[in-house]
Amino acid sequence: MDHSTPSRREFLKACTAAGIAMPGIAAAAGICTARTGEAAENDLPLRGRAGKIVEARYYTPLDAGRIKCMLCPHGCEVAPGERGDCGVRENRGGTCYTLVYGNPCSGYDGGMPDPIEKKPLFHFLPGTKAYSIACAGCNVRCLFCQNWQISQARPEQTHNFDLPPAGVVANARKHECRSIAFTYSEPTVFYEYMYDTAKLGVEQNIRSVMISNGYISAAPMQALCEHLGAVKIDLKAYTDEFYSKIVGGSLRHVLNTLKLLKEAGTWFEIVYLVIPTLNDNMPDIRSMCKWMADELGAMVPLHFTAFYPTYKLQNLPRTPAATLEAARNTAMAEGLKYVYVGNVWTRGGHDGESTWCHNCGKRIIHRSGYRIINTHITNGACEYCGAQIPGVWKE
Numbered sequence: 284m285d286h287s288t289p290s291r292r293e294f295l296k297a298c299t300a301a302g303i304a305m306p307g308i309a310a311a312a313g314i315c316t317a318r319t320g321e322a323a324e325n326d327l328p329l330r331g332r333a334g335k336i337v338e339a340r341y342y343t344p345l346d347a348g349r350i351k352c353m354l355c356p357h358g359c360e361v362a363p364g365e366r367g368d369c370g371v372r373e374n375r376g377g378t379c380y381t382l383v384y385g386n387p388c389s390g391y392d393g394g395m396p397d398p399i400e401k402k403p404l405f406h407f408l409p410g411t412k413a414y415s416i417a418c419a420g421c422n423v424r425c426l427f428c429q430n431w432q433i434s435q436a437r438p439e440q441t442h443n444f445d446l447p448p449a450g451v452v453a454n455a456r457k458h459e460c461r462s463i464a465f466t467y468s469e470p471t472v473f474y475e476y477m478y479d480t481a482k483l484g485v486e487q488n489i490r491s492v493m494i495s496n497g498y499i500s501a502a503p504m505q506a507l508c509e510h511l512g513a514v515k516i517d518l519k520a521y522t523d524e525f526y527s528k529i530v531g532g533s534l535r536h537v538l539n540t541l542k543l544l545k546e547a548g549t550w551f552e553i554v555y556l557v558i559p560t561l562n563d564n565m566p567d568i569r570s571m572c573k574w575m576a577d578e579l580g581a582m583v584p585l586h587f588t589a590f591y592p593t594y595k596l597q598n599l600p601r602t603p604a605a606t607l608e609a610a611r612n613t614a615m616a617e618g619l620k621y622v623y624v625g626n627v628w629t630r631g632g633h634d635g636e637s638t639w640c641h642n643c644g645k646r647i648i649h650r651s652g653y654r655i656i657n658t659h660i661t662n663g664a665c666e667y668c669g670a671q672i673p674g675v676w677k678e
């Protein structure tokens with residue numbers, strides 16, 4: 284008996300021969316569902332897909348018809364007929380295609396309006412709505428993913444809308460949204476769609492925000508910054524071990540993206556989801572905050588949010604509010620001025636959900652969850668002391 288490991292192609296061929304319904308199984312188990320054989324153009328059985336197949340950006344040809352994708356740090360080398368790790372970028376005859384351009388799988392018309400506070404972005408047009416869209420796929424495999432049904436799926440496994448960039452901008456207007464959010468899954472893997480939509484939005488006075496894991500190469504991020512109003516980065520931990528075991532990536536690339544955003548002058552905020560026993564170690568959190576203060580500056584907003592049991596980490600408890608408060612105190616002791624807590628549902632709002640002026644210490648935005656109770660910022664300045672508050676306050 285041959286005990287050697289079968290190639291992916293052999294494995295899938297065997298599954299097909301055995302009549303195994305791969306997509307459903309794969310979605311539940313997080314198994315790769317690369318397509319086999321040479322794919323003919325436009326033969327994808329995508330439900331609801333009416334858009335065009337678009338050539339991907341940021342790849343280079345290799346030998347024997349293979350290509351190397353350079354969109355994110357994984358740098359997948361993809362053989363003809365195969366896909367990269369994200370499952371949405373495919374090599375067809377030596378050309379790399381994105382399979383999700385214009386085909387979001389979110390909301391009831393391709394997207395949905397969300398409070399900008401839900402992203403969370405607290406220093407970007409507070410109190411406005413963001414038209415939020417996502418496509419299938421992701422370039423990491425977080426065990427705690429809250430949207431694993433779409434992020435860990437292939438485009439054949441999701442219900443997709445036909446919504447080109449102009450349709451996204453039109454829907455944003457229809458829903459009275461001041462921005463478009465690329466969110467829920469990882470927008471890096473639908474880069475071309477995001478880029479073209481954000482560019483069109485700028486031309487039509489609708490801002491765009493990217494809600495991302497920060498796992499993107501420098502060149503595409505730099506180019507995208509020209510068209511983005513803000514970025515939210517999930518910094519998932521401050522250890523390589525966590526990134527390697529729990530996320531499927533590496534920490535340094537995310538830190539590099541944060542430094543790039545700082546240098547580009549793009550507004551960004553950081554979220555740290557605190558997971559009991561995995562990344563709630565205060566010395567690590569202190570080291571991370573010190574790095575932020577040194578490299579990004581004291582004014583970068585940092586949100587500590589509560590974990591709830593989900594996906595493959597259902598064995599862990601919710602994050603106690605006391606842990607979030609301890610993390611917030613640690614960050615402020617390291618000099619960070621705008622530190623928040625999230626997913627704590629407190630009557631009238633938790634103090635850590637509000638914005639407090641870094642200069643006079645008065646409350647300038649009173650929040651409760653995603654709701655704004657009142658604001659004391661005029662033209663970007665504190666109404667009490669006149670200090671300029673970092674962020675994007677005007678359109």
Ligand code: SF4
Binds near residue numbers: 356369421422
């Ligand atoms: S974007 Fe997808 S195909 Fe490209 S390198 Fe990253 S995981 Fe691989």
